[in-house]
Amino acid sequence: KINLGETRPEIVKLGNGERPKEVDYSSENRGTRVRVLGRVHRERKQKDLCFVTLRDGYGYMQCVLAGPLARTYDAITLTRETSMMITGEMWEVPPGAHAPNNRELHADYFEIIGKAPGGDEAITNKVQEKGDPQTLLDMRHLLLRGETASSLMFVRDAVEFAFNAKYHELGYIKVAPPALVQTQVEGGSTLFGFNYYGENAYLTQSSQLYLETAIPFAGNVYCIEKSFRAEKSLTRRHLSEYTHVEAELDFINFDDLLVHLEDMICGVLEHVLANPRIAAMLQKLNPDFQMPERPFKRMRYSDAIDWLVENEIPNEEGEPHKFGDDIAEAAERRMTDIINRPIFLTHFPVEIKAFYMQKEKADPRVTESVDVLMPGVGEIVGGSMRMDNFDELMAAYKREGMDPSPYYWYTDVRKYGSSPHGGYGLGLERFLAWLCNQHTVRDTCLYPRYMGRCKP
Numbered sequence: 001k002i003n004l005g006e007t008r009p010e011i012v013k014l015g016n017g018e019r020p021k022e023v024d025y026s027s028e029n030r031g032t033r034v035r036v037l038g039r040v041h042r043e044r045k046q047k048d049l050c051f052v053t054l055r056d057g058y059g060y061m062q063c064v065l066a067g068p069l070a071r072t073y074d075a076i077t078l079t080r081e082t083s084m085m086i087t088g089e090m091w092e093v094p095p096g097a098h099a100p101n102n103r104e105l106h107a108d109y110f111e112i113i114g115k116a117p118g119g120d121e122a123i124t125n126k127v128q129e130k131g132d133p134q135t136l137l138d139m140r141h142l143l144l145r146g147e148t149a150s151s152l153m154f155v156r157d158a159v160e161f162a163f164n165a166k167y168h169e170l171g172y173i174k175v176a177p178p179a180l181v182q183t184q185v186e187g188g189s190t191l192f193g194f195n196y197y198g199e200n201a202y203l204t205q206s207s208q209l210y211l212e213t214a215i216p217f218a219g220n221v222y223c224i225e226k227s228f229r230a231e232k233s234l235t236r237r238h239l240s241e242y243t244h245v246e247a248e249l250d251f252i253n254f255d256d257l258l259v260h261l262e263d264m265i266c267g268v269l270e271h272v273l274a275n276p277r278i279a280a281m282l283q284k285l286n287p288d289f290q291m292p293e294r295p296f297k298r299m300r301y302s303d304a305i306d307w308l309v310e311n312e313i314p315n316e317e318g319e320p321h322k323f324g325d326d327i328a329e330a331a332e333r334r335m336t337d338i339i340n341r342p343i344f345l346t347h348f349p350v351e352i353k354a355f356y357m358q359k360e361k362a363d364p365r366v367t368e369s370v371d372v373l374m375p376g377v378g379e380i381v382g383g384s385m386r387m388d389n390f391d392e393l394m395a396a397y398k399r400e401g402m403d404p405s406p407y408y409w410y411t412d413v414r415k416y417g418s419s420p421h422g423g424y425g426l427g428l429e430r431f432l433a434w435l436c437n438q439h440t441v442r443d444t445c446l447y448p449r450y451m452g453r454c455k456p
């Protein structure tokens with residue numbers, strides 16, 4: 001049996017003997033006999049000839065059923081998505097012809113394993129390329145078999161793997177904070193609450209507070225977990241359940257945090273692009289992709305307000321922006337698209353940011369906070385230095401009208417050996433939407449969850 005791509009090892013010849021990983025069927029391996037298993041990605045029938053492109057997740061392979069094989073009932077009625085086994089000889093494709101990896105399998109035998117329906121029930125009728133978006137989402141389990149949807153999942157896997165690799169290279173350890181919690185991180189309006197054995201509990205909005213409790217034993221630490229937000233608006237970048245890459249760095253200052261973020265983002269991209277199969281997929285998804293220039297543009301919130309006023313981009317009330325305004329999604333995206341490079345937007349006012357953020361010494365109206373903005377998507381990262389003084393944190397709970405008692409374990413980080421520390425959260429789906437040039441985060445996760453959708 002061999003795998004259809006060349007990216008996973010172990011190509012085994014039927015009979016005996018191992019084959020090398022990269023097989024060149026135009027040379028001494030021409031005519032190698034193999035057995036392949038997969039699903040019909042495409043089929044084209046001609047008189048006495050049936051071309052089948054098989055797919056097995058490792059790659060695609062063109063197979064040719066010729067002569068009597070092409071005249072069998074199974075070949076004549078072959079449908080897309082049917083799973084099958086084919087044995088035959090591997091040849092390079094004739095000059096002028098094209099096939100994946102430049103090779104084709106000349107079948108001498110095949111078996112149908114699981115027949116897929118044709119006619120009205122055929123997959124091509126269920127998932128139509130330009131179909132209505134809601135129907136396509138209902139049919140996402142079938143849509144995922146397509147080349148674009150599946151390549152986004154391959155890139156996603158590579159990106160997540162690259163984050164793990166980069167963090168481990170830097171000596172960070174990974175922990176797994178709980179998803180069921182009794183504290184809020186990013187404000188009460190997006191909490192999903194539920195009954196936890198008779199007590200109130202929530203689905204976590206962010207693992208940040210738990211990561212902070214891990215730094216005293218772990219040092220720099222990270223997690224890749226689900227976060228949940230009861231977002232009551234339907235936008236192209238908001239999900240109710242998303243994958244959150246979060247890290248917390250000990251004994252740092254704000255500038256260290258920004259430099260780390262640049263290194264991490266660029267390091268992950270380099271790691272991903274070093275994988276030839278993924279690089280080829282990215283080239284198709286986003287042919288204009290360019291590695292971001294370092295350092296990223298740094299822009300204080302107050303300068304962004306001035307920029308928005310100068311460029312006549314109004315706030316949500318249709319008025320010129322003023323200090324203290326939340327920069328809404330539309331304005332943020334317009335600014336990012338015009339500037340057209342990654343931006344570190346820093347030093348947001350205390351009032352519009354979360355309770356835990358450290359204030360800037362020079363200007364205590366603002367926080368040592370950062371959003372990373374990317375063209376096409378806007379904010380992909382939110383981070384900050386954390387308040388490390390016990391009394392200040394107690395005052396922050398009070399200011400926000402929060403009862404400090406459920407946060408006792410979080411407050412203790414300041415009581416038992418406090419340290420200057422900071423961290424961030426990166427939305428994996430948004431990072432992918434930017435990297436793969438996708439209009440919406442709904443296409444960069446396996447099964448999106450947002451208001452009104454909880455299936456498949």
Ligand code: 4AD
Pocket residue numbers: 185186205206207208229231237238239240242244246247379380381382383384423424425426427428429430441
């Ligand atoms: O800016 P946010 O809310 O920050 C936090 O949750 C911090 N506690 C993280 C931390 O410092 N550890 O969210 C961080 C990122 C956003 O920049 C965005 O990429 C993503 O999480 N995000 C969402 N992604 C998809 N759907 C949503 N509803 C999202 N809300 C936030």
